[in-house]
Amino acid sequence: MKIYSAAQIYEAINTTIEKNQITSNDLMEFAGTQVFNWFHTRMQGAQVPIHIYCGIGNNGGLGLVLGRQLLHHGYNVHVYVVNFSDKRTKDFLINYDRIKEFKIWPRLLSSGEEFPKMAKEDIIVDAIFGIGLNRETSDWVKDLIKYINASEAYTVSLDVPSGLYPNHAPEDKEAVIESNYTLTGQAPKLSFFLPETGVYMQQWEAIDVGLDQEYLQKTDTEVQLIDKFEVLPLYIPREKYAHKGTYGHSLIVGGSYGKMGAVTLASSACLRVGTGLITAYIPECGYAILQTSLPEAMVICDEREKHIAKIQYDIEPKAIGMGVGMGTDAATVKALKAFLKTNKNRLIVDADALNIFATNKTMLKSVPKGSILTPHPKELERLIGEWTDDFDKLEKAKAFAKKYDVILIIKGAHTITIYDNHLYINNTGNPGMATAGSGDVLTGMLTGLVSQEYDPIKAAIFGVYLHGKAGDLALSGLGYQALTASDIVAHIGAAYLDLFKEPEKPSAEAKK
Ligand SMILES: NC(=O)C1=CN([C@@H]2O[C@H](COP(=O)(O)OP(=O)(O)OC[C@H]3O[C@@H](n4cnc5c(N)ncnc54)[C@H](O)[C@@H]3O)[C@@H](O)[C@H]2O)[C@@H](O)CC1
Numbered sequence: 001m002k003i004y005s006a007a008q009i010y011e012a013i014n015t016t017i018e019k020n021q022i023t024s025n026d027l028m029e030f031a032g033t034q035v036f037n038w039f040h041t042r043m044q045g046a047q048v049p050i051h052i053y054c055g056i057g058n059n060g061g062l063g064l065v066l067g068r069q070l071l072h073h074g075y076n077v078h079v080y081v082v083n084f085s086d087k088r089t090k091d092f093l094i095n096y097d098r099i100k101e102f103k104i105w106p107r108l109l110s111s112g113e114e115f116p117k118m119a120k121e122d123i124i125v126d127a128i129f130g131i132g133l134n135r136e137t138s139d140w141v142k143d144l145i146k147y148i149n150a151s152e153a154y155t156v157s158l159d160v161p162s163g164l165y166p167n168h169a170p171e172d173k174e175a176v177i178e179s180n181y182t183l184t185g186q187a188p189k190l191s192f193f194l195p196e197t198g199v200y201m202q203q204w205e206a207i208d209v210g211l212d213q214e215y216l217q218k219t220d221t222e223v224q225l226i227d228k229f230e231v232l233p234l235y236i237p238r239e240k241y242a243h244k245g246t247y248g249h250s251l252i253v254g255g256s257y258g259k260m261g262a263v264t265l266a267s268s269a270c271l272r273v274g275t276g277l278i279t280a281y282i283p284e285c286g287y288a289i290l291q292t293s294l295p296e297a298m299v300i301c302d303e304r305e306k307h308i309a310k311i312q313y314d315i316e317p318k319a320i321g322m323g324v325g326m327g328t329d330a331a332t333v334k335a336l337k338a339f340l341k342t343n344k345n346r347l348i349v350d351a352d353a354l355n356i357f358a359t360n361k362t363m364l365k366s367v368p369k370g371s372i373l374t375p376h377p378k379e380l381e382r383l384i385g386e387w388t389d390d391f392d393k394l395e396k397a398k399a400f401a402k403k404y405d406v407i408l409i410i411k412g413a414h415t416i417t418i419y420d421n422h423l424y425i426n427n428t429g430n431p432g433m434a435t436a437g438s439g440d441v442l443t444g445m446l447t448g449l450v451s452q453e454y455d456p457i458k459a460a461i462f463g464v465y466l467h468g469k470a471g472d473l474a475l476s477g478l479g480y481q482a483l484t485a486s487d488i489v490a491h492i493g494a495a496y497l498d499l500f501k502e503p504e505k506p507s508a509e510a511k512k
């Protein structure tokens with residue numbers, strides 16, 4: 001799913017108006033009607049008090065259309081205008097007049113006013129600010145937002161939770177609506193998926209607000225949300241006459257005394273994702289561990305007992321997963337440096353290999369183009385330096401990926417893959433996956449996919465999706481706390497099968 005920038009949404013609005021020869025208010029009426037239908041379907045006339053807080057821009061205008069339509073259908077509605085500026089938009093004013101047709105004079109809220117009384121059981125509609133928020137709000141508006149949050153009433157935000165900017169984090173973390181449900185126009189916004197700003201919403205849903213389909217389809221976006229629909233075309237089917245050589249030889253280089261589990265997990269994930277052959281290159285101490293825990297894997301041992309000191313082998317891998325459990329011993333750093341001088345293979349770089357690169361930045365220049373780096377936030381900071389907020393982090397990460405011509409996977413709740421100035425936001429996975437070894441599993445999966453001739457960027461997008469999906473499928477019967485990295489590996493097969501599952505048909509009951 002495409003994620004449009006605020007500028008693109010405004011352009012889509014203008015294109016729609018021009019092409020269809022309608023007014024901006026016609027479009028607002030359509031959008032407001034769609035939002036009304038959403039409420040009406042769920043509320044079926046219930047008389048729960050609905051408090052609509054409208055700003056003075058078009059987000060507020062949308063709130064007024066919704067209010068008028070709810071009143072028209074007999075709902076119990078209270079409308080307030082958050083009067084933070086006298087620069088009311090044209091369409092706000094049209095709808096401000098129209099709601100008065102219902103003998104309703106919205107209460108104007110301004111500085112020093114007492115805020116409306118509300119009960120916990122009421123419903124709040126937040127139409128204060130949309131994507132037009134461009135500066136810090138006045139203190140009294142911040143107080144109102146905090147007051148709304150403190151009410152604990154179910155809050156539905158229109159377009160975005162008010163207080164969120166399209167391209168930077170809020171100055172005051174408490175002055176943003178904590179929305180239970182965000183009904184967003186046409187497509188979700190980038191801020192919904194970043195750790196600092198995604199916390200303001202529990203659930204979102206995109207509503208078709210009638211923007212021009214041709215514009216939406218033709219317009220390339222920098223950001224995409226990745227779900228099943230996006231990854232299905234990436235899948236490479238297995239051939240009937242294939243043999244294990246067809247699907248590549250993967251090499252996992254890593255491990256040190258006390259950290260052999262990381263290599264075992266990465267290697268087994270690599271196998272499960274479909275690599276033809278797997279070899280683990282490890283220090284001597286891991287030999288019995290690997291051969292016992294994973295009989296399918298071949299093992300090459302380093303001459304050293306407890307850590308890798310020389311990366312040398314006589315196989316021809318298609319892809320190399322580098323760094324899991326490897327440690328940062330001086331001898332290992334030296335070995336990695338020497339290896340990079342001759343290596344032409346694409347790498348999937350993780351964990352300690354990333355930490356080694358972070359303190360030896362010149363080594364990054366020897367990483368083959370199209371390699372994949374998979375840092376978690378702390379490792380990322382070591383690579384790209386500190387950032388001011390999540391949006392700044394993405395800019396810095398994009399610049400880094402471009403400079404070294406690599407694919408950067410920022411691991412987190414919504415893992416983001418960055419390549420060639422594009423961001424691919426993953427939509428699978430769950431908090432149970434924040435567990436030891438989960439990253440090692442991803443490294444193994446990515447290595448296995450690149451070995452099977454997946455183009456590296458496709459391997460990254462597909463692998464991250466599949467990893468998250470395996471984690472989601474593993475949840476059943478376990479829950480977040482009990483989920484382990486091995487459970488993710490065990491569900492890779494189910495994640496593949498899920499790709500081809502038909503969506504569930506509505507039951508006879510639901511059809512009535
Ligand atoms: N016009 C239409 O037909 C449609 C409108 N839509 C709605 O329109 C919204 C965008 O509307 P606007 O561009 O009017 O923006 P908003 O309603 O988000 O912003 C409010 C207005 O206040 C001003 N402002 C921003 N920050 C302020 C601050 N801190 N203090 C005081 N004033 C401030 C802005 O200049 C803007 O005019 C979308 O988010 C969406 O909800 C969409 O639903 C699509 C259809």
Ligand SMILES: [K+]
Binds near residue numbers: 059126129157161
């Ligand atoms: K809003």
